Amino acid sequence: MLKGMGETARNFIGSYTDKDRLTTVQYPEERLPAKENTRQFPFLVFDGDDAEQGLRCVACQICEKECPPQCIYIEKSKDKKADHVGKVQFFPATFDIDVSVCMSCQICVEVCPFDAIKMDTEFELSTTNRFGDLLLDKSKLAKSNDHFRKIHPTDSAVIDAARVADREKAEAAAKAKLEKEKEKEKVDAAKKKAAEG
Numbered sequence: 001m002l003k004g005m006g007e008t009a010r011n012f013i014g015s016y017t018d019k020d021r022l023t024t025v026q027y028p029e030e031r032l033p034a035k036e037n038t039r040q041f042p043f044l045v046f047d048g049d050d051a052e053q054g055l056r057c058v059a060c061q062i063c064e065k066e067c068p069p070q071c072i073y074i075e076k077s078k079d080k081k082a083d084h085v086g087k088v089q090f091f092p093a094t095f096d097i098d099v100s101v102c103m104s105c106q107i108c109v110e111v112c113p114f115d116a117i118k119m120d121t122e123f124e125l126s127t128t129n130r131f132g133d134l135l136l137d138k139s140k141l142a143k144s145n146d147h148f149r150k151i152h153p154t155d156s157a158v159i160d161a162a163r164v165a166d167r168e169k170a171e172a173a174a175k176a177k178l179e180k181e182k183e184k185e186k187v188d189a190a191k192k193k194a195a196e197g
């Protein structure tokens with residue numbers, strides 16, 4: 001206890017002479033940059049420039065099922081769109097999160113198989129408009145991968161690399177399939193010619 005009090009006294013006195021010992025700032029005029037592991041509320045990541053088309057979410061609804069306070073609401077689309085590797089997938093027709101209920105546990109992020117939902121560092125959400133400002137729909141939840149890179153550079157670098165590897169693997173598989181089909185066509189044509197002649 002004495003050691004702790006000594007450290008507090010050292011910081012208190014030192015804060016008048018040494019800037020590094022001043023551990024607080026004059027918020028809101030001054031702000032400290034958010035630490036990389038800061039987590040507040042979830043957002044939906046999109047790739048490219050189109051927030052709607054680029055959403056990574058495929059509406060699998062795992063996060064909705066796993067969210068402890070059940071503050072996620074998803075309606076799956078009737079049609080499908082291509083994902084980042086060109087695979088045709090469902091997407092969320094509706095995706096809402098009630099952030100007034102969200103407890104920032106990050107379980108939705110951990111269970112998502114598509115790296116489609118991540119935790120934002122934004123915390124200044126105070127409002128008196130409970131449903132207008134705190135029930136966030138897809139358009140308010142969608143944020144670019146560039147935003148994710150900015151707030152969580154380490155995580156996003158790992159995910160970007162894995163997604164590039166996935167894309168390359170999918171392209172290689174598609175190419176191999178095409179070549180196999182061409183080869184089969186050649187063999188079939190040769191067989192047909194032999195049978196005719």
Ligand code: SF4
Pocket residue numbers: 042066067068069070071072097101102103104105106107108109
């Ligand atoms: S952070 Fe936790 S409480 Fe908030 S939406 Fe995700 S799973 Fe639900």
Ligand code: SF4
Pocket residue numbers: 056057058059060061062063064074111112113114115116117
């Ligand atoms: S955010 Fe992830 S876990 Fe949730 S529905 Fe979309 S793809 Fe599934």
